Amino acid sequence: MPNARINDSDIPEGRALDMRRYHAATARLGTASPPTPPKILAVAARSFAQRPVARQSGPRLLPLAGFIWGSRATPPQPRTRADHILIWVTAGQLHLDFPRQQHVMPSDSVRYIPAGTAFAAWPKPETEGHALLLAPALLRDIDPPFPQHPLAGSAGESGEALLSTLKELADESAKPNSEKALHCLLGVLALRLARLEPARANAALTPLPNEAQRPLVERFLTLAMAQLRHGPTIADLAAILGTSTAALDHACQNARGKRAIELMHEVRLQRAVEMLREGGQSPAQIAKELGYTSHAHFTRSFVEATGQRPETFRDQSG
Template sequence: MSLPPIEIKPLVQLIAGQDWRVSLAHDRPQHVIIWITRGQGRLLLNGTRRGVGTHNALTIPPHTLFALELGRQGSGMVALIPDGTEIRWPTRARQLRVRDVDSIGEMTAIFEAAHREVTQARPLAQDAIDAHMALMSVWLRRQIALPDHLPITMNAAARLSARFCERVSKNYADGLTMADHAAALGVTATHLTRACKAATGRTAADLLTERTLYAARIALTETSVPAQDIARHLGFGSAAYFTRFMQQHTGQTPTALRKAARQTH
């Protein structure tokens, strides 16, 4: 079975005027490479929250929980690469703060050239995109190998938060309670909540809620699956409970969210 095409686009197109598409804690099935070209903000990655800014490269493997709050002045480029390509991509999430002028120019040029191939659709465009992605992979692996980009040592709270984020990515739709997650991690729910709050600024319940909310919003805005089926898939006991959940966190019912999305498109 052939893989979906690689997507190269400005970050603003990924957000599509809806900040929740990147600001809610979520994961994606593809490798996500984000190159920030302007602005500052906050990043949730590897179970910790940290600052993010201009000329930061983010490498996010498939099914890795993350959230990005960049602000209205922020901009950048993003590559969404299907899992399973022959190109070697980092297997661990990284935030690379790039300061070398030549390296900054190289990454910017790779993204710009790949994006031109996507938008111009010339003959052999896919071959050209693959070649640019291979160069991006080399660039990333060279940066990761630099002493400046050695992994940050994580304290106990951050390590526990990272393990919980892995569980959220895999089990957000299973209807598990916070006590269930805590027991699986060998801690109490109170300890898990404190650790996540210390590492991310969000409680464990916040992270789980955001991942569920993201899945619900994607399903409502990008599919025609009935709301009651979405509710069932996400582990809600009833459609009414799902409606209350969406109203509480968005101010709108599932029906209203879906209608608004259709009007936008």
């Protein structure tokens, strides 16, 4: 796949990029030189966008190596899109930034981002994968429904089935009178999203530069809450925060009178209590969601902290 990429922020909403012209353009840009500067990429993208292109209302499947979204700054800054997007990294990594969070999507990771969500995305060199664009009208009355909030996970063993569904959607969108088939395939895709494996631990969250203005302990607690399901160590979180475990422990003891690991246990327990009161998930599911090594580990920790089993606490809170 050529390294040269076309900035999708310059492609008008609702328009499809003719893939034959896309590949011809990237071939002319060449692969021997370093990645082309964003300004040149924007000019190349506009040359295509200014040509008459028929509006497409069906799904659009794009190669992830050529998908960049965001403002024209370097790096791109978050912007909203009018369509939903499914991003699947099959090789390499992709930067994915939201207004208050920065992520690096590793290989095998999947993200679903609903329309109207501000984000920026740009792949690293040699990144491969797929970007599926879906107009909101396509997802009306889909059963099961698509998520209403951003969703993260890993394709895992379902990768082959997910790829087959994406290819079928792309094929059907090119056929006339394919509304019923698309409706059925979108239902299958929604089901596959609901069954994604948990996001891998190396899909690390990194703090934005302005986060450095907040006290270290506050940043630590926010990060710990966001990363619970990945089961990070204190060393992992300290590295992301740009400090050492000793310095983090010292800050936590000064601010809260407890070590970092103790505060992290409290954050995990607090979230477990909230989820049990909500009643939408079983204790086993909550254990997996919050990064406990097993249901038994969750039960032991919860009983030690509250004197009750998670199931008993949930029943009494219902």
